[in-house]
């Protein structure tokens with residue numbers, strides 16, 4: 281049941297597009313050049329090279345970088361404020377970036393337009409989420425609730441193809457569909473990790489022909505690969521048999537390409553040759569091997585973290601499967617990583633991104649949690665939340681050299697019947713890295729490309745941890761709590777600061793933590809600039825943002 285009218289905002293494709301562009305523009309272009317200034321209930325935003333002045337509404341006075349921007353966005357023209365729509369704003373952002381970088385990007389405005397069109401299609405196709413749902417149904421509703429998507433990306437919903445092609449697979453539209461299955465001649469099956477990990481999933485599939493084994497496939501992806509000559513020949517000669525669709529309906533999760541299979545309580549992380557936000561979602565050969573390698577290496581680490589930090593978990597990725605055919609794109613494009621499920625998590629697991637979503641409604645939203653009625657409940661909720669999420673991430677890095685990627689889409693938090701946090705579960709081994717020099721011995725026997733993809737140097741790893749944990753994740757959850765209780769925003773940051781300071785004391789005064797608590801700027805991933813320069817995600821840069829841990833009145 282929605283808690284207050286103030287929290288839940290009605291989502292329109294135009295508003296969400298404008299807000300996401302503004303969020304990126306302020307964070308990556310205008311604030312670093314000192315071109316933003318709060319003025320009353322607005323934030324003034326100057327595009328210094330174009331000489332354009334914009335303003336957007338501020339939901340409340342900012343705490344450091346945590347501006348809560350609202351539409352309308354207006355432009356100063358001839359002494360008056362004129363409303364700016366998403367098209368004009370995209371043009372202005374493009375103009376400023378072209379002048380700032382010296383590089384044109386003729387695709388940029390079309391990407392913004394595609395994202396907006398996809399959002400419109402999703403809004404039209406979407407059914408209302410269940411008002412009350414717990415357990416697996418509540419979990420899936422929260423995975424499928426990210427309609428507007430990443431709040432700091434210029435084209436968060438852009439998806440290749442026309443809506444009728446992808447809506448059947450869109451989590452935001454509440455999709456359920458059946459998997460496609462291939463029978464692959466046994467000697468052509470490529471696999472790694474734990475033998476037998478696929479058994480529960482296979483038991484839901486069709487019977488393979490003798491001498492063949494099952495490979496589950498995402499139907500959208502099979503359509504994208506259907507013209508590969510090597511696949512056509514393999515199908516024609518019987519090396520690979522198309523066994524059609526079978527098994528129970530599965531549910532796509534927020535990443536689109538990873539689906540949950542309820543009957544087997546597993547996830548399948550498929551390749552999907554479609555660009556979603558910054559990457560084409562393909563499991564490269566070295567990521568298939570890397571996932572199961574990390575899974576093995578991280579089990580003892582997480583056993584220790586779970587003992588120390590309230591039973592926190594990492595969703596395992598024990599095995600992968602694909603085909604050995606004379607086409608690398610098929611090996612990667614049909615590669616599927618098996619991820620362990622959620623049945624053993626207590627209460628109802630909710631996706632952190634759903635909790636942070638300012639447009640959120642329904643069972644996975646903050647406003648839907650009974651315990652958020654009243655500021656005391658909200659502060660207690662936040663105290664428990666940061667205790668579950670922050671210390672294990674810091675400990676993983678500082679004591680074990682493990683760089684988790686705890687952004688909002690990679691963390692689940694189980695809640696009890698009142699909505700109080702019980703346990704954190706981290707996921708997504710593709711984004712999880714090891715600090716190279718700490719893990720040299722364990723990684724020594726691996727192919728160079730696998731090792732390279734699994735490791736970060738210590739500084740890059742720390743930046744990633746701080747960005748994902750604080751900027752992408754906790755700042756956004758804090759902002760969502762502050763949407764409900766605006767006067768308590770500084771208190772939320774104080775609680776977080778106390779938790780990090782407490783952990784720092786236990787950890788013996790680590791200099792990185794000391795700098796964090798002293799207010800050293802935080803790194804924010806530059807999604808807008810990355811898209812503008814058309815760089816691969818792994819080359820994404822960061823921009824510094826002010827650190828609210830030091831802006832603490834009282």
Ligand SMILES: Nc1ncnc2c1ncn2[C@@H]1O[C@H](COP(=O)(O)OP(=O)(O)OP(=O)(O)O)[C@@H](O)[C@H]1O
Pocket residue numbers: 426429430431436533534535536537538549556557561633687688689690707708709710711752
């Ligand atoms: N705050 C956020 N930070 C990062 N991604 C977000 C955020 N909000 C929404 N998303 C979306 O979540 C997805 C994150 O992709 P990511 O690379 O973590 O997942 P994946 O590797 O494809 O799949 P999985 O998470 O199942 O392993 C993208 O589609 C992105 O747009």
Ligand SMILES: [Mg+2]
Pocket residue numbers: 535689690707708
């Ligand atoms: Mg992810």
